[in-house]
Amino acid sequence: MAVLLSRLGTFSARHRFAVLAVWLLVLVAGGVGAATLSGPTSTNFSIPGQESTTALDRIQSQFGAGAGGATARVVVVAPEGQTLTTPENAAAVTELVTTLGELPGVTSATNPLDPAAPAVNQQQTTAYSTVSYDAAPGGVTPEEQEALQDAVADAGEGGLTVEVTGEAVQEVPAVGGPSEVIGVVVALVVLAVTYGALAIAGMNLLTALVGVGVGVLGITIATGFVDLSSTTPILAAMLGLAVGIDYTLFIVTRHRQELLRGTDVRRSIGLAVGTAGSAVVTAGLTVVIALAGLFVAGIPFLTQMGLAAAGTIVVAVLVALTLVPAVLALLGTRVLPKRMRAAAAEGTPVAARGRGILARWADGVTSRRVASLLLAIVALGVVAIPVASMRTTLIQQPAEDTSAARADALLAEGFGEGFNGPITVLFEGDGAVEAAARQAQEIPALDDVAVVAPPIPNADGTAALLTVVPQSSPSSAATEQLVADLRDQFRSLDGVEASVTGQTAVSVDVAQSLDEALPKYLALVVGLALVLLVLVFRSLLVPLVGVLGFLLTIGASLGATVAVFQWGWLADVVNLDTTGPLLSLTPILVIGILFGLAMDYQVFLVSRMHEAHSHGTPPLQAIRTGFRQAAPVVVAAALIMFSVFAGFVPAGEATIKSIAFALAVGILVDAFVVRMVLVPAALALLGERAWWLPRWLRWLPVLDVEGAALERDPATSRERELVGDPR
Template sequence: MATFLQRLGSAAYRRWPVVVAAWLVALIGVGALAAGFSKPMSDTFSIPGIPSERAATLQQELFPTAVDAFDQASVTVVVQAPQGQQLSDPAVAEQVGELVAALQGLPQMPPADVAPLADPVTAAQAQREQLVGAAVEGGTPEEVAQANADALSPLSEDGTTGLIPFTFDVDTVADVEPATVEALTDVMDDAREGGLTVEANGSGLQTIPHLGGTSELIGIGVALVVLVLTFGSLVAAGLPILTALFGVGIGVAGITAATAFTDIGSTTPLLATMIGLAVGIDYTLFILARYRSELEHTDDRRQAIGIAVGTAGSAVVFAGLTVLIALSALSVVRIPFLTSMGIAAAVTVLIAVLVALTLLPAVLGMLGKRSFGGVVRRYRPTRDAEGRVLNNGVRWARLLGKRPVAVVLLVVVGLGALALPIRDLYLAFPTDSTASSDTTQRQASDLIAAEFGPGRDAPLAVVVDARGLDEEQAGAAFGAVAEWAGGQDGVANAQVVATNAPLGADGAPTGPATGAQVLVTPATGAEDQDTEEVLQALRDGQSGIEEETGTEIGVTGLTAITVDVSERLASALPIYLAIVVGLAFILLMIVFRSILVPLTATLGFLLSVLATLGLTVLIFQEGALGLMEGQPIVSFIPIFLIGLVFGLAMDYQVFLVTRMREAHVHGMGTREAVVDGFRNSARVVTAAAVIMISVFAAFILIDDPIIKSMGFALAVAVFLDAFVVRMTLIPALMYLLGEKAWWLPRWLDRLLPNVDVEGEKLERPAGSTGRRDPDAGSGAGDREPVSAGV
């Protein structure tokens, strides 16, 4: 492989006009396809196979007009009278009436004659009369009917707080325009001026977090500073960022163009942008650093870029493959939006690899001796008696070599201690009740929980299919299911809220009902583990009530769906981890021709991920140090964390240890090879890690709990894995293993392909092993002035 990549890099350098033109044509072509044929991205949330999805399908069969819970842009406005007053007081009622009229006039509201809004007092009276009267007439005891009416009442028991629910007239939540939400906010602000307390929650207020903006600019700004310090050249510092942005541009344009052929979620480009930018900078940085190093040994820049692409480029290929595996393996979770995000990000990473291997050499060929122009400082390293660079990487490696056992114990015990809080890990989807306390969603949820009970915002829907029963049996079955559900521990109320009986013009039933919906109100909120236990109890008893009533039932609703998705993610995590680690282990064996090196790399990664999750639980779930309000960890963070960080961790492993392997192949013992690997790679790996930490940490500034926790977890994981594991634990273990680190059974050695990542077979110019004078000016050919090196 090294020989092929050497030729590829040399050819791209020599024929740079063709290569640059080809990439520009690709960008323009993909962009044209995206502009001319793309379709709106889909926000359909469907998880085939989970129980709540099957129940939702049954609900759709029995109630064709039912709307998917994730597509319904519902809003509940909570209004509370001033202290000491009730909503029925004349002055307060007048203000509430003005609020209702203003809400009715919001953009994207259904027509008033189709879905009229009413103030909570009037709505509660009408609802009580209708529900209690109909229930008593149907044989329900009056006290039960009264309790059922109270459970659905939009007015609190003391008359001070009311609910005004409505649903925007849109197909999906994503169709709610920002201007609509702003108009709702203005209406609530106007009502507050009159002394009312007005808050709102619901899916209609949700917006998809947008990652484009200040966070990326901060990350890119830090990356630019780090690259300037690394290369000492403004031109060289800009190359990794420009090529990474170019690759991400093609990737995102390709994702947009793909909407012409398949449904793609609107969140899909987010992961592709994040990981594409990260690896794009990394891969270009590593090859550019190797190219700069080779220029100290030869005046032939084409030969230098060929060797750089043949060696560092080989490491880029295998590092990229580990990322591709980690992202593509997201498909094993069997959640469509995760699959599309993983595949789209994997394609973007593939583009980043191709850009680093071909476009970078072509741009270097175009720039020629100006590749390291804009010098801001010159590199004047300290050298030992043999002329080898003596830098901080060498000093750190030698320090670790003095007490390797102590280093290993310190790292393992330290990371293990950080991982301890993971035993309390609680995964769940975010809800309005877990939002920041200063948001209207959280304040509305707190008001509802206080005045109506926490379960009011976490209903479960039991769908009852009685198509095999006659009218009398069906009616009895509906009542039996409601009574059974209401008798479960942790259930505040359960009642039949709808049947599919055909209705005449006067609203009276004209035929038998074959299906019903039973609304189950838990005594606890959506994020509470007790609510999950209620859902599990309903499902555990499902077969019994079905046999007793002769019906088929299913439990669905937003709360049930999010619980099922969390369980799907949790159950898929071990399988995902096994696939990713297993395939990556095989790749690393091929790269390093060793069993123990991949084993230590994998175990080190597990330590860093467990420690990261422990810290995330401590800070975000437990609220330690008062930095965050305690709330459950978002269900998909662990699998995303593993996927993203595993790829980056293996990047650092490959780039650092391949230089050790290269030194070992060329005759050095293991201890000397470790030091030489740090001499040549520690500075670059440090720069890459600092850049990634900065990019991810910048997302902590976004005022969204999901993005904030993901940014924190990714930044901490990269820090722990790059500096604690790759640059501390791994070299200490290499010292302890000695020559055994490179042990590989002969039979396995014969089976594994020899890819020559270390470039042992590369053709090098005569005398290229000699060191050029770093202060030499430009001489023969187009030798470049030396700036700050790496």
């Protein structure tokens, strides 16, 4: 692999203008395709085949096409000291309902003051109109949402307080807010400090942005043909930007090291792509496998998210292997600080700097290996304690200071906490209406039931809908238990099928499916990590140390996330509006993404240790040598990834906030505790045994991540002898 990649890097350097033109053409074509072929994204998360999801489809067939469509609730509150039934307020409500019914995409808008179907609280101070759309949940267009928001704003200019909430007004999250830009700026600063030159730092960031642009534009094109989640482009952009910067950093750093040894530019590029590029391919492959492996959960929208993000990672790897060498060839020796360019241009080796803080760090960790190992394990174990109380849900509270948040608060105040998460029960079969009527009398005896509305039959009396309003909030454990209690109660019905559905039930079903898939997925990624690392390092104990460290990373990452987002610790620091269960997607996505990124650091750091050991260096000295060579790059890469992920935390988008926070914490923990304390301490404790491979496994193929084949190349060897390279 190293030889093939070296040839690819050399080819890209030789044909740099053609490579640049191809990537520019791909970027332009992606932009044109995105502008002409893109479609809407969905904010709806559901699992085909689940009871709650299939019931929604049957409601549409039993009660009409609009019955299962997207809805919004326009909440109306009377002025203080008044009621909505006064002539003036009643007329304003009627006028608002008429306006809502005439909005684009709206099929109906109910009148909350209609005596036949009132939707007003007992005090007659708070009411709501249900606005139904002909589009499915997540399918209301931005123009239709804006028209509804304008109508609500106009109605609120009078004496009434008018706000709107519901799935129909959920906005599609956007990429590129101020906090994300700050994260990119921080990454640029870290690159500039690492390289000592702003130009090469800018090149690193620019090539990463090209990869992200191509990947996100490809996903945007796919929305015209596939129903994708609105979170998919954000996840792909966040991950693609982080790994794109890091992969370029790996190759550029190795290229600069080769230039400082006196290697000419083109040969240096080939060596850098052959060695660091091999680590990039291996690391990228782990991320792609982890993301594509999300299919084991059996959830279509999660599989689509994983495949889309994996595609962006593939683009980032291709950019690092082709576009980066082409740009490096254009820059020549300008990738080095000015004080080093003359010597590099003459082919004169530049002496390495003296021992730095990272070298002393490696000496301290490996000298006090037992204490360092125990301290790292205990510290990460303590941070992971909150995981035991982790709860997940799909129901996320809207951001503060939005109309949706204010509307939910008004509904909770006027009707109770559970009103924002009603549970719908569909009864079907002979006697469905009678069964629904009986259950309407029996359900109030269950715990956490506030109100049971009268059953609504369909036109031919073969089905009926029953609405159950819980006492607790939609994301509470009591409401989740009520869903389970209802299903248990309906199992005893004879001749009638009862299905529990609604947004709350869908959330419960998705969360349960993800929780059940989590152990299976964790076993998959851990197993893949072991196999891949055995192939890379031809060792059993090194992969075992790396995988156990990854498990500690996951525990600490999710533990810190539970403490902040569920318990409320340091909530103000991350601009958290409300606390509650984590988003259901968070654990499984964090495991998949951190798996790939942790293997990035493991491969890049330990491969340099393995490289030194394979050249005859004693085990302890090999650890210190490899650490000294690779740790600066790992530190810079971790700080860059942290800044990119952290940039997505304060934005207030609930769907991505907890995921970004968990990834940011996981990166810090994995790079600075696991890879830079636990791994070197454990390898130092193992000594020569760390690189032991049983005889019955020695038939395994050699991946040559360190580029040993390049070291044996006659031309390369002669160059190294001329520049005094001891290898």
